[in-house]
Amino acid sequence: MSLLSDLINLNLSDATEKIIAEYIWIGGSGMDLRSKARTLPKLVTDPTKLPKWNYDGSSTDQAPGDDSEVILYPQAVFKDPFRRGNNILVMCDAYTPAGDPIPTNKRFNAAKIFSHPDVVAEEPWYGIEQEYTLLQKDVHWPVGWPIGGFPGPQGPYYCGVGADKSFGRDIVDSHYKACLYAGINISGINGEVMPGQWEFQVGPSVGISAGDQLWVARYILERITEIAGVVLSFDPKPIPGDWNGAGAHTNYSTKSMRNDGGIHVIKKAIEKLGLRHKGHIAAYGEGNERRLTGRHETADINTFSWGVANRGASIRVGRDTEKAGKGYFEDRRPASNMDPYVVTSMIAETTILWKP
Amino acid sequence: MAQILAPSTQWQMRLPKTSTYGSPIATKMWSSLLLKRNKQGAAKSSGKFSVLALQSENSTVNRLEKLLNMDITPYTEQIIAEYIWIGGGGIDLRSKSKTIAKPVEHPSELPKWNYDGSSTGQAPGDDSEVILYPQAIFKDPFRGGNNILVICDTYTPAGEPIPTNKRHRAAEIFSNKKVVGEVPWFGIEQEYTLLQQNVKWPLGWPVGGYPGPQGPYYCGAGADKSFGRDISDAHYKACLYAGINISGTNGEVMPGQWEYQVGPSVGIDAADHIWCSRYILERITEQAGVVLSLDPKPIEGDWNGAGCHTNYSTKSMREDGGFEVIKKAILNLSLCHKEHISAYGEGNERRLTGKHETANINTFSWGVANRGCSIRVGRDTEKNGKGYLEDRRPASNMDPYVVTSLLAETTILYEPTLEAEALAAQKIALKV
Numbered sequence: 001m002s003l004l005s006d007l008i009n010l011n012l013s014d015a016t017e018k019i020i021a022e023y024i025w026i027g028g029s030g031m032d033l034r035s036k037a038r039t040l041p042k043l044v045t046d047p048t049k050l051p052k053w054n055y056d057g058s059s060t061d062q063a064p065g066d067d068s069e070v071i072l073y074p075q076a077v078f079k080d081p082f083r084r085g086n087n088i089l090v091m092c093d094a095y096t097p098a099g100d101p102i103p104t105n106k107r108f109n110a111a112k113i114f115s116h117p118d119v120v121a122e123e124p125w126y127g128i129e130q131e132y133t134l135l136q137k138d139v140h141w142p143v144g145w146p147i148g149g150f151p152g153p154q155g156p157y158y159c160g161v162g163a164d165k166s167f168g169r170d171i172v173d174s175h176y177k178a179c180l181y182a183g184i185n186i187s188g189i190n191g192e193v194m195p196g197q198w199e200f201q202v203g204p205s206v207g208i209s210a211g212d213q214l215w216v217a218r219y220i221l222e223r224i225t226e227i228a229g230v231v232l233s234f235d236p237k238p239i240p241g242d243w244n245g246a247g248a249h250t251n252y253s254t255k256s257m258r259n260d261g262g263i264h265v266i267k268k269a270i271e272k273l274g275l276r277h278k279g280h281i282a283a284y285g286e287g288n289e290r291r292l293t294g295r296h297e298t299a300d301i302n303t304f305s306w307g308v309a310n311r312g313a314s315i316r317v318g319r320d321t322e323k324a325g326k327g328y329f330e331d332r333r334p335a336s337n338m339d340p341y342v343v344t345s346m347i348a349e350t351t352i353l354w355k356p
Numbered sequence: 357m358a359q360i361l362a363p364s365t366q367w368q369m370r371l372p373k374t375s376t377y378g379s380p381i382a383t384k385m386w387s388s389l390l391l392k393r394n395k396q397g398a399a400k401s402s403g404k405f406s407v408l409a410l411q412s413e414n415s416t417v418n419r420l421e422k423l424l425n426m427d428i429t430p431y432t433e434q435i436i437a438e439y440i441w442i443g444g445g446g447i448d449l450r451s452k453s454k455t456i457a458k459p460v461e462h463p464s465e466l467p468k469w470n471y472d473g474s475s476t477g478q479a480p481g482d483d484s485e486v487i488l489y490p491q492a493i494f495k496d497p498f499r500g501g502n503n504i505l506v507i508c509d510t511y512t513p514a515g516e517p518i519p520t521n522k523r524h525r526a527a528e529i530f531s532n533k534k535v536v537g538e539v540p541w542f543g544i545e546q547e548y549t550l551l552q553q554n555v556k557w558p559l560g561w562p563v564g565g566y567p568g569p570q571g572p573y574y575c576g577a578g579a580d581k582s583f584g585r586d587i588s589d590a591h592y593k594a595c596l597y598a599g600i601n602i603s604g605t606n607g608e609v610m611p612g613q614w615e616y617q618v619g620p621s622v623g624i625d626a627a628d629h630i631w632c633s634r635y636i637l638e639r640i641t642e643q644a645g646v647v648l649s650l651d652p653k654p655i656e657g658d659w660n661g662a663g664c665h666t667n668y669s670t671k672s673m674r675e676d677g678g679f680e681v682i683k684k685a686i687l688n689l690s691l692c693h694k695e696h697i698s699a700y701g702e703g704n705e706r707r708l709t710g711k712h713e714t715a716n717i718n719t720f721s722w723g724v725a726n727r728g729c730s731i732r733v734g735r736d737t738e739k740n741g742k743g744y745l746e747d748r749r750p751a752s753n754m755d756p757y758v759v760t761s762l763l764a765e766t767t768i769l770y771e772p773t774l775e776a777e778a779l780a781a782q783k784i785a786l787k788v
Binding site: 008009079081082146155156158159160161162163164165166169170171173174175176177178180181186187188189190191193224227228297307309310311312318319320323 | 419420422423424426428431432434436443448449450451452453454455470471472474475476477481482483484485498499513553554635638639641642643644645646647648
């Protein structure tokens with residue numbers, strides 16, 4: 001036992017210049033994370049200088065068996081909190097050997113939108129609040145809940161403390177430090193309204209890095225729950241009934257919104273979002289209709305609404321923003337299983353590029 | 357700095373069930389877990405304050421602990437600040453974490469923040485933001501490094517304290533010139549009970565039954581007399597590390613009940629320190645898989661309740677001739693008995709019966725070395741002619757902001773009429 005421990009924690013930098021790079025990509029369902037490791041001759045932190053790689057797409061539902069190679073293009077590099085030393089995590093996206101993005105590669109389109117000169121000029125910032133639920137292994141019932149029954153109703157659990165109110169804090173706290181170590185812009189965590197549910201926030205990040213950082217944060221979280229023997233769920237409504245769902249509220253601002261007079265730019269942007277409500281909702285996560293009921297601090301999925309400090313609206317504007325006349329707004333519609341590349345680029349496209 | 361030895365329910369148990377959470381922990385398992393833990397020899401006394409993580413059944417190596425205990429100072433200037441506030445129940449503590457760009461010295465350097473008041477019973481859903489104002493900083497004993505705990509109070513976006521914010525008024529009283537001049541000191545004795553998870557029966561008590569009657573447990577030692585010492589000891593060091601003015605601990609009369617004292621602290625500090633120490637205690641019991649109860653009478657019958665005796669003195673009381681000032685203060689308190697009692701904690705009437713070292717809730721009394729009185733004055737104070745008094749009425753679930761400021765207000769600022777004074781002096785046999 002202790003020999004394994006020593007080996008896993010070996011600091012390679014004493015023995016060799018080589019490093020281990022964990023290449024991470026999104027699989028065929030659009031939500032499953034995959035990764036594999038390779039040795040590199042020495043530390044490289046610039047993703048453009050890392051070698052492209054490939055994997056067996058027929059095993060992830062992303063290519064047919066007789067033409068199975070899918071190519072990995074490295075896009076972002078982070079420090080590896082599990083291997084430490086000079087080892088790295090590499091976020092990649094997936095292409096055919098001919099160089100075209102495969103259908104499940106949503107990053108490609110997002111990168112195009114984020115390199116549009118109008119979008120670049122507006123410097124879009126994102127703060128994403130990722131909610132998630134921890135489930136007991138094998139039974140898939142939330143952590144801390146009695147098997148075959150339910151805990152006391154919601155009320156004491158939001159930001160709660162104590163063995164009867166908070167379940168799984170070790171996972172959340174180790175995730176926080178692991179992300180800070182890795183170089184992810186994690187800005188906070190809190191216990192959520194449903195027991196066994198938690199949230200972390202990543203941001204403010206500019207443009208495409210919001211998506212990269214959120215995906216790697218999800219990867220680190222799934223590795224940590226793997227160690228803890230607990231199952232991670234991004235389902236937007238894990239337990240039906242009088243229990244909160246899980247969302248990925250996306251806070252957003254552009255340069256114009258952050259400058260004086262920004263509140264008018266914000267209102268215009270919200271109007272545009274209202275005109276494209278159905279299009280956005282379709283891209284905001286599978287199963288969201290089970291979550292957006294109009295109850296449990298959500299707005300009904302068919303109605304578009306906005307309000308100041310109103311958690312029952314589709315879009316919420318903070319009191320600070322209203323008072324200062326500039327700031328940001330929060331799109332509360334995305335589900336916890338949304339793809340951040342899709343959501344962030346869509347919001348930028350609708351509010352900056354789209355002319356109704 | 358010590359290593360927490362209190363085993364958690366999540367700690368690896370040789371149980372046939374697969375779930376790592378939610379299995380009730382019975383007394384027998386408690387002590388046998390402790391032994392298993394020590395036998396494994398994994399409890400290295402490295403001298404570092406380390407946090408235990410749960411161990412999964414599949415992993416051959418537990419790497420969560422390394423992540424939890426990682427010192428991030430070599431990798432980033434950023435620190436993690438845990439913002440703590442009191443929720444809608446007036447006794448439920450809430451907290452969430454925020455990354456701060458670099459270490460800070462003073463709460464004024466920290467940003468205000470906000471939270472969802474509709475989830476804590478403190479705001480409606482359509483106007484849910486409640487603002488957090490940082491008021492006191494402590495070192496975070498769970499995260500180590502430069503990370504901090506921040507005690508906050510709560511305001512509407514317009515800047516008004518919300519109804520459950522008792523600190524605001526206390527701060528006003530403690531900045532009153534007369535009160536400042538008297539330098540009020542507080543020493544608060546926080547009692548609490550530890551309960552087994554899921555059954556909510558006290559720690560160490562047989563489920564479905566009772567332990568032997570009270571007698572051997574007060575300050576006792578031994579596996580049949582002391583239940584949960586690890587929690588009390590871990591809490592002691594955690595508070596000292598955090599910068600809380602904790603002055604002592606002891607096992608209490610009822611088995612599974614403990615006490616710690618915070619003080620002497622000046623003015624509003626006393627309450628800030630008590631609230632932060634309660635938060636640290638609830639985090640520790642959370643890890644240990646044990647439920648913390650601040651109920652003033654957790655078990656009906658011939659079992660002690662839990663109080664929060666508040667020792668109190670002003671500059672005049674501590675100087676020569678102070679004993680007379682103390683007697684005058686007691687007089688004032690006797691005239692405000694009902695008002696104080698109503699602010700001294702919910703459910704106190706189940707505890708203040710006149711038995712089990714309490715005074716009856718409807719009667720005000722005082723005495724030297726008398727634990728059956730509302731106010732007790734120590735023999736030292738009587739002998740030296742100066743010192744402090746102990747208000748034994750507050751319950752364990754009292755709000756220290758309310759109690760400390762009310763004591764200051766009644767004894768320093770309140771001026772009763774001469775006839776009221778004379779009547780009261782007669783009633784409680786005080787020559788002032």
